[in-house]
Amino acid sequence: MIKIDKIPNILVIGDLMIDEYLWGSCERISPEAPVQIVDINKESKVLGGAGNVINNLISLGANVEVLSVIGNDEAGLEVKQMLNSKNVKASLIEQKERKTSRKTRLMASHSQVVRYDKESKNDISQDSVKYLYEKFQEKINFFDMVLISDYNKGVLTRELLQKVITSANKNNKKVLVDPKGSDFSKYKGAYLLTPNKKEAEQETGIKIINETSLKDVLRILKNNADLSVSLVTLSENGIAILDDEGKVITKPTVAREVFDVTGAGDTVLASLGFALSLGYDISTSMEFANLAAGVVVGKLGSATVSMDEIEEYKASLHKSSIELHIKTKEEIELISKRLKNQNKKIVFTNGCFDILHKGHVSYLNVAKSFGDILILGLNSDSSVKRLKGEDRPINSEDDRAYILSALECVDYVVIFEEDTPYELIKMIQPDILVKGADYEGKEIVGSDISKVTKLVEFIDGKSTTKTIEKIKKATN
Known part of the structure; x- marks a missing residue:
């Protein structure tokens, strides 16, 4: 288990959004169509997307700042208010005619019935790219680590990513990326990526069925994106990396129960970045990330994890369910x-x-x-x-x-x-x-x-x- 001897300063760049939940119960079917009728009794909203990475970092105890683009709309205002309430410094540009992402999930008896989204997916403007990069240049030396949370909503253009990664490397700052899309070359030069199994298979065109195919996937990811560490998250099978000698090292998962995997990737990115920024090696950081993920998948919705929860969870692994x-x-x-x-x-x-x-x-x-x-x-x-x-x-x-x-x-x-x-x-x-x-x-x-x-x-x-x-x- 890691020890905290300093408070890490971490910069998050990515797509911010609102995760909205409508909670209710279902006891009947609509007479108008063969669909469930859900009686809503509670509503809740949390920061989503890159915001969930931020939430996890705050919960772990990091100082966090964020760079992003939002729309000049109600959801954008809610994003700013939520960041202010968490005392998160934010350099945000409001781009006209852009919709801030809002994902609304209808929950009945703790199960997700349907999700509907309102958002823009087009690339941000050149002016926005210029603004974000200038802000990044101003702030880079204040941070121990840069985390990029890509939800493929247009904030992280290829141009912006390459400028940020190149500048970070020149300043000896690690860049960790939760990737999206089918072309990971736009993240070239990052320290590591955190694709899940499906994303890694789509990127490489190789089905992961055994250690040989897993090794091939990791090798191709490393070469194509010029990564320092090649990593794939394997759901219930944990996290795998390719070590310096070309061997596959797998850290098994430690999840007791899985209720909801929403946001688990955000937790892995945040916990890896947190541990690495404290100076721990990749092996120890992977173990920490596995514990963190084991906690959040036992919760409903986009969840966060704290150090005491991880300590408690680690101790619980040696106990019976009673x-x-x-x-x-x-x-x-x-x-x-x-x-x-x-x-x-x-x-x-x-x-x-x-x-x-x-x-x-x-x-x-x-x-x-x-x-x-x-x-x-x-x-x-x-x-x-x-x-x-x-x-x-x-x-x-x-x-x-x-x-x-x-x-x-x-x-x-x-x-x-x-x-x-x-x-x-x-x-x-x-x-x-x-x-x-x-x-x-x-x-x-x-x-x-x-x-x-x-x-x-x-x-x-x-x-x-x-x-x-x-x-x-x-x-x-």
């Missing part, structure tokens, strides 16, 4: 902050949960229904003994945590040693605190911290104490 839900206090603090940044509603409850029964499961299901994420504070063995007596708990804290983590309604379990979970609640800052209905009229620990406190009725006749008494009677 153990992944058991967190330390340090881990849950970082997770809670991240969830709040994502506007997730956090629900918290706590207890001993010694012998799990129907009443517990019902209670936890109701608790989860109040928000997006349920975090359960679990009393440690020593804490249970102080509260319940020397003959408790029946099940150890490890066993209790494991069983609770296997429940679909429980997102995270964190064990606490204290008699009350006050410090844990203070750390998590939940939106909703849940306790049993038997706390009606009593002081509830943490109610001064959470926004809302809710009480949940228990199922009559279901309790750990009664279960233990029944077992004792049966054994006497």
Whole structure:
């Protein structure tokens, strides 16, 4: 894992756009045509295209600046506002009669139903090329790395690319490119390109079916674009490069689950650039990029990745799917902050949960229904003994945590040693605190911290104490 001993300064050049999402549910078919009817209940917008590279770099901790061309339109204004909100310095030229790209995705039950685009794809004007290159010349010595994010929308013309790459090489600055199109010669002289398997096959005319064909593809890419490093991303098979001795080196993927590959290429470009700008070699940078990609493909939409997510993800690779839900206090603090940044509603409850029964499961299901994420504070063995007596708990804290983590309604379990979970609640800052209905009229620990406190009725006749008494009677 890489260590950050400085904040890298990275320049991004490319096509900026708005990624718009319309979120809804689908329960019926239109009587007008055989199509789904989606009831929209939420809309969201994020920077897309080169903007997703920027988002990832910011999330990783880099200082970022951007050069691009936008239209004099509503989407262009939204792009500028989003960049300003992120404190990203931007040298943008507004070109008349040009449409800033807007991609709108209709999402139903977390699946993409349709996408429609509004944009210009023609090359930018000569005046725009001149402006961008002049700005590049002014700024090049302030940056550790140049990332080019090409979405084939006309900003990155052959002329501009060659001017930028030539100037960067003269100033000993690496240029990394996420390419598009069928002619990679326009990126000639770049340090590396990040084509996916399909793009690399189209460019070389060779189908990648084994290591021999992969080696041929990498060799042709290197020669045709005069690259320092020849690289291909291979989806679930990771990232491959051709080393200095002409051997193929593959770093396998580390994705646990794949929900959406939207923007994964942007994350690879950003994370490679970030690691290389810190002085790491290409092998270490590839491993870092693989981890970053493994995080984002487990999210919906064009996603970003942070250093703590990558650290957490790397540690999770050696755990079972159930153990992944058991967190330390340090881990849950970082997770809670991240969830709040994502506007997730956090629900918290706590207890001993010694012998799990129907009443517990019902209670936890109701608790989860109040928000997006349920975090359960679990009393440690020593804490249970102080509260319940020397003959408790029946099940150890490890066993209790494991069983609770296997429940679909429980997102995270964190064990606490204290008699009350006050410090844990203070750390998590939940939106909703849940306790049993038997706390009606009593002081509830943490109610001064959470926004809302809710009480949940228990199922009559279901309790750990009664279960233990029944077992004792049966054994006497």
